[in-house]
Amino acid sequence: MxxxxxxxxxxxxxxxxxxxxxxxxxxxxxxxxxxxxxxxxxxxxxxxxxxxxxxxxxxxxxxxxxxxxxxxxxxxxxxxxxxxxxxxxxxxxxxxxxxEASLNYSEADLEGRIAKVIVTVPQDGFGEILIQGASGTISKPAKGVKNEEIPSGTEVIIVKMENGVATVAKHDPYYIPLQ
Structure with a gap:
């Protein structure tokens, strides 16, 4: 050829x-x-x-x-x-x-996730939480849902995300809500 x-x-x-x-x-x-x-x-x-x-x-x-x-x-x-x-x-x-997956997340994706308090959340103040995920860890400022103090090392659940701040409540792994 x-x-x-x-x-x-x-x-x-x-x-x-x-x-x-x-x-x-x-x-x-x-x-x-x-x-x-x-x-x-x-x-x-x-x-x-x-x-x-x-x-x-x-x-x-x-x-x-x-x-x-x-x-x-x-x-x-x-x-x-x-x-x-x-x-x-x-x-x-x-x-x-x-x-193909992105490492981006929205604040709504964080609601309902379990996190650990790394800086004590004071009464009527802000602390810091650490959220563990498959793609890494995320640190967010946090406040208590009932303005109560949450000590460092406590597991919490993210109730609401608003303007980058997590509103959290103590997580009780044995609590089963009645419907």
Whole structure:
């Protein structure tokens, strides 16, 4: 093809697609922002580059080590690349896309959570609580719900969040409200 052996074409395509994949990994967020291309899950650049990389790698290996016709090698390489790209799409890219999580939280997310008092909440004053979470710990100023003193080390429940201040009550793990 083009006066070159197929092995050479496959290896050039492999180097180019592998290099573009590396560049895309490094600059994907910036490129997505610049070009603002609508995101179609089956026509994403990572799938196209993955297809070209696997197609060229398998085509090169088949050309080098098998004695089959060039058209048959191209079809087999395309089939292998298609299967691997589908597996990548469904078992890697879709779970990664849905696993994107933010560490941001809203004040409403904190209501009802259990926290520990780290600075005593004085009567008619403010103390500080520490909220443990899967993504880390959050420290917030706190006041008592009934303006009572809550000593340091006490477990509390956040009743209400207002302007960054938690209104808390002592937490009783054995209390079961009657409905």
């Amino acid at each position: 083009f006066g070159y052996p197929m092995e050479t074409i496959y290896i050039i395509l492999l180097v180019v697609s592998g290099s573009l994949t590396f560049v895309y990994i490094l600059l994907s967020d910036m490129l997505d922002g610049i070009f603002d291309v609508p995101d179609h899950p089956l026509l994403s650049p990572q799938l196209i580059l993955s297809f070209l990389t696997v197609f060229s790698a398998s085509g090169y290996l088949f050309e080098k080590y098998m004695s089959m016709s060039k058209g048959f090698i191209g079809l087999i390489s395309a089939g292998i690349a298609f299967i691997i790209v589908l597996l990548l799409h469904f078992f890697v890219f879709i779970p990664l896309r849905s696993a």
